[in-house]
Amino acid sequence: MTRSTPQIDMDAIVVGGGFGGCNSLYKLRKMGLSVKLIEAGSAFGGVWHWNRYPGARVDSEMPSYQFNIPSVWKDWSWSERFPGDDELRRYFQHVDSVLGLSKDTFFNTIVTGVEYDNTARRWIVRTNTELQATCKYLITATGSSYKKHYPQFAGLETYAGQLIHSTDYPDTLDVKGKRVGVVGNGASGLQIVQELGKQDCQLTVFIRTPCFAIPMRQRKFSPEEADMLKGYYDGLFERSYKSEAGFPxxxxxxxxxxxxxxxxxxxxxxLWGRGGYSFLVSNYYDFLLDEGANAIFYDYWVRQVHARMTDREKMDIVAPLKQEYLVGTKRPSLEQDYYEMIDRPNVALHDVKRSPIVEFNASGAVTRDGDATQQHDLDIVIFATGYDAVTGSLLDMSITDKKGIPLAKKWEKGVLTHLGIMLPGCPNLFIVYGPQAPTSLANGPPFIEMEVDWICKAIGKMQNEGLNSIEPTLSAAEAWRDQVVAVSQHTLYPKTDSWYMGTNIPGKRREPLIYLGGMQSWWKSCNVALDQWGGFHTER
Structure with missing residues (x-):
C-alpha cells in the first residue's frame, strides 16, 4: 500500500504482519471494522520474513502449524513435515493472495510511538514514515522474536572480519575455505551449525549451555499424502485448540x-523414533515438574547422543554424563544430523563456561581459561544470540498509557498484564502473542487464533452493550501476575536462566514471561473474564 495519505483514522490498527497480525486483520475485517496493518518488513511472515539463515525451518510439524481458514488451506499443500523458511514465505504470499491482506497494509513502516488521546478516546500511532494513524482499537501483534539481541563484547568494534546476526543473514555467504565462528546455541545456532558443518570451512562453535536437541525425523510429503491429510484437518485443529500446548x-x-x-x-x-515434539508432549507429564523425572529423561537423552558421536571431548561438552542442567527448561530444539556434524573434524567446540570470550580484536575472539588466553582467528562471526524475547518488541514501540506513563516505566517492577492480552491504563489495547500468556510454549497458529477470537468476542460484546472502551483493573492485572508467578513456582523453569525467564538479556528483570499453566487453564480464565466483564473497567 502506498503512503499517499499521511494520516488515517480507522476502527482498528494492527501492528505486526506475522501469524498474529494477519489473523487479526482478517477477522476484524470480517466483523465489518475498518482496519489497517502496519508492518516493519517488506512482506508478511513475521519471524519467517526475517529468518533466512542456512537450515532455518519451523519446529512445529505440519499440518498443525498454519491458519485454520479453509479458503487458504484448500489450495495449499505442504511439501515437508517441517517446512523451511522459503516455503513459509511462499505460504504467507499465498495467504495474502487468498485473503487480500496487502491492500490494507503499510509495509516497511516501523511504529515509533503510541499514545492515548483521552479527549478523543482514541489511540495515536506514529511511525518512521510520517504516517500517523488513529484508532479505537489497537492490536499489537509484534510477536516474541523480533528485537534481535547483540551481545556486548569488549573490542567488538575493532573486529575486521564479517559480523552477522542470524536475523540479518545475507542471501549469499561464501564460507568456502573460511574460518567461521558461531556464538549461540539455541535453535538458530543449531540449524546454522548443522548446515555449515557440511561445508568446506573451519567452524568453531562457542557453547555456553548445551542445547537439548531431539530428532526432527524430517520427511517429504507427496502431493497425494498432503491432500489426504486435509480430510483430517477439522479433527487436528480441534484437538490443537483443546490441548495444553496447541499440538494435536x-x-x-x-x-x-x-x-x-x-x-x-x-x-x-x-517417541524418539516418532520424532518431532512427540518425545516431550506425549511423554510422562512430570519431567518439567520433578527433578527426579527430569534426570530420567536426561540419562536417556545422553545415551542417544553419545551413540551418534565418536569424539569423547565433544561429547563431554554437548552431553556430559553428569547432568548440569534441567532438560526442557530452555527451549528444546529439533535436529536432523546436528550431532554427526559437530563430530566432524572441521568443527571445533569451545566451552565458554570453562573458558569465556573476554574480548574481540581485529582478528577474532579471545577466550580466557584461568590465567591463559587463547586467540581464535575468524574470518566470519555469526551471532545466533536470539532476541530480547516476548517483551522487547512491545517496549520498542514507546507505548504510553492514558496517564502518559511509558510502558517501560509501568513494567519497571515487573511485567503487568491481564491474561497476557490487555494492559491496565490502556483502553482497548490488545496484545497478541505477548508476555504472561502461554505464547512461546504453545504451537503458535492455534494459540494465536484463540487469542484473536477472544479479542473479537470482546469487541463484539462491547458493540452489543454500547461500550466505548474496556481496560483491566490494576487489581486484576496484579492478581494475574501473581498467578503467573505461582504457577511457575510449581515447575522447574525458575531453576534455569533462559529467555523464558528474561535472563538472556543483561539487565533485564528475572521473572516468568510465559504463563506455564497451559492453554486450557488460560482459556478458562479468559472466558470467565469476558462474562460480566470481571476484572475490567468499562466506559460508555
Whole structure:
C-alpha cells in the first residue's frame, strides 16, 4: 500500500504482519471494522520474513502449524513435515493472495510511538514514515522474536572480519575455505551449525549451555499424502485448540516414577523414533515438574547422543554424563544430523563456561581459561544470540498509557498484564502473542487464533452493550501476575536462566514471561473474564 495519505483514522490498527497480525486483520475485517496493518518488513511472515539463515525451518510439524481458514488451506499443500523458511514465505504470499491482506497494509513502516488521546478516546500511532494513524482499537501483534539481541563484547568494534546476526543473514555467504565462528546455541545456532558443518570451512562453535536437541525425523510429503491429510484437518485443529500446548499429539497422564525402567525405555524408544515434539508432549507429564523425572529423561537423552558421536571431548561438552542442567527448561530444539556434524573434524567446540570470550580484536575472539588466553582467528562471526524475547518488541514501540506513563516505566517492577492480552491504563489495547500468556510454549497458529477470537468476542460484546472502551483493573492485572508467578513456582523453569525467564538479556528483570499453566487453564480464565466483564473497567 502506498503512503499517499499521511494520516488515517480507522476502527482498528494492527501492528505486526506475522501469524498474529494477519489473523487479526482478517477477522476484524470480517466483523465489518475498518482496519489497517502496519508492518516493519517488506512482506508478511513475521519471524519467517526475517529468518533466512542456512537450515532455518519451523519446529512445529505440519499440518498443525498454519491458519485454520479453509479458503487458504484448500489450495495449499505442504511439501515437508517441517517446512523451511522459503516455503513459509511462499505460504504467507499465498495467504495474502487468498485473503487480500496487502491492500490494507503499510509495509516497511516501523511504529515509533503510541499514545492515548483521552479527549478523543482514541489511540495515536506514529511511525518512521510520517504516517500517523488513529484508532479505537489497537492490536499489537509484534510477536516474541523480533528485537534481535547483540551481545556486548569488549573490542567488538575493532573486529575486521564479517559480523552477522542470524536475523540479518545475507542471501549469499561464501564460507568456502573460511574460518567461521558461531556464538549461540539455541535453535538458530543449531540449524546454522548443522548446515555449515557440511561445508568446506573451519567452524568453531562457542557453547555456553548445551542445547537439548531431539530428532526432527524430517520427511517429504507427496502431493497425494498432503491432500489426504486435509480430510483430517477439522479433527487436528480441534484437538490443537483443546490441548495444553496447541499440538494435536497424544498425551500421557502418568508420572515417570509410576513406570518401570523397562516401560520407560520402551516408551522413550517409541517417541524418539516418532520424532518431532512427540518425545516431550506425549511423554510422562512430570519431567518439567520433578527433578527426579527430569534426570530420567536426561540419562536417556545422553545415551542417544553419545551413540551418534565418536569424539569423547565433544561429547563431554554437548552431553556430559553428569547432568548440569534441567532438560526442557530452555527451549528444546529439533535436529536432523546436528550431532554427526559437530563430530566432524572441521568443527571445533569451545566451552565458554570453562573458558569465556573476554574480548574481540581485529582478528577474532579471545577466550580466557584461568590465567591463559587463547586467540581464535575468524574470518566470519555469526551471532545466533536470539532476541530480547516476548517483551522487547512491545517496549520498542514507546507505548504510553492514558496517564502518559511509558510502558517501560509501568513494567519497571515487573511485567503487568491481564491474561497476557490487555494492559491496565490502556483502553482497548490488545496484545497478541505477548508476555504472561502461554505464547512461546504453545504451537503458535492455534494459540494465536484463540487469542484473536477472544479479542473479537470482546469487541463484539462491547458493540452489543454500547461500550466505548474496556481496560483491566490494576487489581486484576496484579492478581494475574501473581498467578503467573505461582504457577511457575510449581515447575522447574525458575531453576534455569533462559529467555523464558528474561535472563538472556543483561539487565533485564528475572521473572516468568510465559504463563506455564497451559492453554486450557488460560482459556478458562479468559472466558470467565469476558462474562460480566470481571476484572475490567468499562466506559460508555
Amino acid at each position: 499429539h497424544n498425551t500421557r497422564f502418568q508420572s515417570a516414577h509410576q513406570a518401570t525402567p523397562e516401560e520407560r525405555n520402551a516408551l522413550f524408544d517409541e
